[in-house]
Amino acid sequence: xxxxxxxxxxxxxxxxxxxxxxxxxxxxxxxxxxxxxxxxxxxxxxxxxxxxxxxxxxxxxxxxxxxxxxxxxxxxxxxxxxxxxxxxxxxxxxxxxxxxxxxxxxxxxxxxxxxxxxxxxxxxxxxxxxxxxxxxxxxxxxxxxxxxxxxxxxxxxxxxxxxxxxxxxxxxxxxxxxxxxxxxxxxxxxxxxxxxxxxxxxxxxxxxxxxxxxxxxxxxxxxxxxxxxxxxxxxxxxxxxxxxxxxxxxxxxxxxxxxxxxxxxxxxxxxxxxxxxxxxxxxxxxxxxxxxxxxxxxxxxxxxxxx
Amino acid sequence: xxxxxxxxxxxxxxxxxxxxxxxxxxxxxxxxxxxxxxxxxxxxxxxxxxxxxxxxxxxxxxxxxxxxxxxxxxxxxxxxxxxxxxxxxxxxxxxxxxxxxxxxxxxxxxxxxxxxxxxxxxxxxxxxxxxxxxxxxxxxxxxxxxxxxxxxxxxxxxxxxxxxxxxxxxxxxxxxxxxxxxxxxxxxxxxxxxxxxxxxxxxxxxxxxxxxxxxxxxxxxxxxxxxxxxxxxxxxxxxxxxxxxxxxxxxxxxxxxxxxxxxxxxxxxxxxxxxxxxxxxxxxxxxxxxxxxxxxxxxxxxxxxxxxxxxxxxxxxxxxxxxxxxxxxxxxxxxxxxxxxxxxxxxxxxxxxxxxxxxxxxxxxxxx
Numbered sequence: 001x002x003x004x005x006x007x008x009x010x011x012x013x014x015x016x017x018x019x020x021x022x023x024x025x026x027x028x029x030x031x032x033x034x035x036x037x038x039x040x041x042x043x044x045x046x047x048x049x050x051x052x053x054x055x056x057x058x059x060x061x062x063x064x065x066x067x068x069x070x071x072x073x074x075x076x077x078x079x080x081x082x083x084x085x086x087x088x089x090x091x092x093x094x095x096x097x098x099x100x101x102x103x104x105x106x107x108x109x110x111x112x113x114x115x116x117x118x119x120x121x122x123x124x125x126x127x128x129x130x131x132x133x134x135x136x137x138x139x140x141x142x143x144x145x146x147x148x149x150x151x152x153x154x155x156x157x158x159x160x161x162x163x164x165x166x167x168x169x170x171x172x173x174x175x176x177x178x179x180x181x182x183x184x185x186x187x188x189x190x191x192x193x194x195x196x197x198x199x200x201x202x203x204x205x206x207x208x209x210x211x212x213x214x215x216x217x218x219x220x221x222x223x224x225x226x227x228x229x230x231x232x233x234x235x236x237x238x239x240x241x242x243x244x245x246x247x248x249x250x251x252x253x254x255x256x257x258x259x260x261x262x263x264x265x266x267x268x269x270x271x272x273x274x275x276x277x278x279x280x281x282x283x284x285x286x287x288x289x290x291x292x293x294x295x296x297x298x299x300x301x302x303x304x305x306x307x
Numbered sequence: 308x309x310x311x312x313x314x315x316x317x318x319x320x321x322x323x324x325x326x327x328x329x330x331x332x333x334x335x336x337x338x339x340x341x342x343x344x345x346x347x348x349x350x351x352x353x354x355x356x357x358x359x360x361x362x363x364x365x366x367x368x369x370x371x372x373x374x375x376x377x378x379x380x381x382x383x384x385x386x387x388x389x390x391x392x393x394x395x396x397x398x399x400x401x402x403x404x405x406x407x408x409x410x411x412x413x414x415x416x417x418x419x420x421x422x423x424x425x426x427x428x429x430x431x432x433x434x435x436x437x438x439x440x441x442x443x444x445x446x447x448x449x450x451x452x453x454x455x456x457x458x459x460x461x462x463x464x465x466x467x468x469x470x471x472x473x474x475x476x477x478x479x480x481x482x483x484x485x486x487x488x489x490x491x492x493x494x495x496x497x498x499x500x501x502x503x504x505x506x507x508x509x510x511x512x513x514x515x516x517x518x519x520x521x522x523x524x525x526x527x528x529x530x531x532x533x534x535x536x537x538x539x540x541x542x543x544x545x546x547x548x549x550x551x552x553x554x555x556x557x558x559x560x561x562x563x564x565x566x567x568x569x570x571x572x573x574x575x576x577x578x579x580x581x582x583x584x585x586x587x588x589x590x591x592x593x594x595x596x597x598x599x600x601x602x603x604x605x606x607x608x609x610x611x612x613x614x615x616x617x618x619x620x621x622x623x624x625x626x627x628x629x630x631x632x633x634x635x636x637x638x639x640x641x642x643x644x645x646x647x648x649x650x651x652x653x654x655x656x657x658x659x660x661x662x663x664x665x666x667x668x669x670x671x672x673x674x675x
Contacts, residue, residue, distance in 0.1 A: 053515075078517075100313075105518075
């Protein structure tokens with residue numbers, strides 16, 4: 001039995017006028033680190049809130065630990081850990097007071113489950129008499145995770161836990177998640193950062209309330225149907241316009257310091273032809289290289305395929 | 308139960324660590340008492356009275372002495388022309404002029420009637436009315452004194468008495484008003500804001516996704532404010548007894564019991580507001596507009612309800628502070644017992660039950 005199962009889950013706002021989540025189905029296996037990847041406004045938070053029984057779905061159904069999110073909401077609330085995207089703790093309570101308060105609210109003590117949070121808590125322990133409002137972003141994050149873990153949940157819901165956190169803290173955070181997974185906790189995490197997708201076991205790409213693809217990050221990348229090229233030259237913005245104007249181009253978008261491009265039909269001389277074409281247009285320092293697509297390339301491709 | 312206590316403790320931390328909240332909680336009642344007690348007073352104490360005694364005879368002296376003996380006025384005896392009297396009014400502090408014409412006593416004894424002119428500065432009508440009533444009653448007293456022994460067949464006797472508040476102290480009116488105002492403000496504002504704050508901070512989401520019953524969240528929030536409000540009441544009572552010389556005539560336990568009921572009414576109102584809003588600002592606005600104004604206008608402590616047009620009188624019936632104000636006045640000033648206030652108490656209890664039911668029914672166990 002999978003820990004989290006969604007079946008055609010639908011959520012609309014403004015009395016059905018705005019659909020936030022459309023027929024979403026996926027399931028998260030026991031002990032899995034599952035990522036829900038998508039840009040802001042894709043419906044990630046709505047899905048999380050329905051799964052944590054905070055919102056009622058308008059259609060479809062979902063279960064967590066086998067309990068229905070609507071009828072058995074009380075059971076789910078006892079068993080899951082939830083860290084909302086906006087979670088900011090009680091700013092005027094100290095680190096230790098926050099932790100003890102949440103432990104008591106969940107009917108347990110810090111001591112009883114200390115082994116679970118020890119790795120994380122030792123990092124913030126030197127500041128345990130400091131008010132939570134005076135902590136740095138990364139510290140707050142760790143404290144919030146401790147608070148969400150303190151009752152030893154079977155399923156952990158983390159809604160955009162790394163948004164607004166610096167790169168080093170983000171990396172540390174993912175390391176912590178890996179260790180938690182090793183303890184057998186099922187983790188469902190959402191993030192708008194595509195580069196974090198490869199850190200999950202399986203991911204669901206989501207856009208405009210619809211699931212684009214569900215698989216392991218590698219499988220999603222392997223499914224990319226065409227060779228992808230990265231192109232760089234002088235005058236990048238004019239280059240993008242010219243590349244898009246070429247009849248051979250299927251898709252082209254800027255990606256960091258390169259433009260990524262696929263052809264409609266891959267010919268043997270596609271690359272040399274392209275290079276010649278660009279030289280004729282007086283571009284300098286032309287660099288064209290085949291690359292392995294990343295999750296973001298897959299996302300962009302899937303997004304265009306749907307529309 | 309352990310969860311509940313932990314929650315209550317957390318609420319106390321919130322209150323005691325926020326200096327602004329503390330200031331509002333305990334600064335407000337002190338400021339109100341001092342403000343109403345000394346600055347915004349509408350009592351007649353220290354009003355200057357000018358006596359123009361053209362008669363300068365037994366009767367006029369006697370009346371002047373009696374006005375002076377009341378202790379509420381500072382008297383200036385003088386002889387002035389009417390023009391000078393007007394100038395004295397314009398200069399400011401003079402609120403009333405009493406003018407005895409020539410031959411006052413002579414007229415009184417021989418013609419059986421005499422005239423005294425009383426001129427009042429009616430730019431403040433309340434003070435003017437109070438003062439003229441006061442002066443008239445003293446003159447009537449003297450008249451009665453004279454008439455003793457004489458038995459004239461027809462005499463019209465105006466009997467004016469200021470009961471409960473013979474010296475017309477303003478404090479008797481406003482202390483119950485301030486108590487109602489402060490309790491209402493503290494309870495409604497604090498509870499509604501503190502619950503909405505959890506929503507705004509996102510901690511409400513966590514609390515909802517926990518085994519802790521959502522209704523208990525609300526009750527745990529109400530408890531600290533319940534006790535703080537009782538403490539507040541004590542501060543106000545101590546201030547009014549020591550600083551304003553306003554004794555508590557009735558049963559103090561009864562006063563506390565009824566106040567506890569009123570605090571519950573206010574707390575359930577606060578809960579209702581917090582259920583209906585999502586931001587601290589709107590909670591604060593609704594609390595202030597919805598509580599402060601009606602309490603000031605419709606409880607009867609600023610403006611007498613009897614003088615209002617019918618629609619406003621009807622509206623005043625749904626303002627809880629009106630009933631509480633009546634109750635506090637009855638207990639504190641008139642020294643009445645429960646038999647005199649059971650009706651108002653019943654109304655308050657009914658309101659509390661209704662508000663509490665609605666707010667618990669309306670309480671969201673989910674986000675939307």
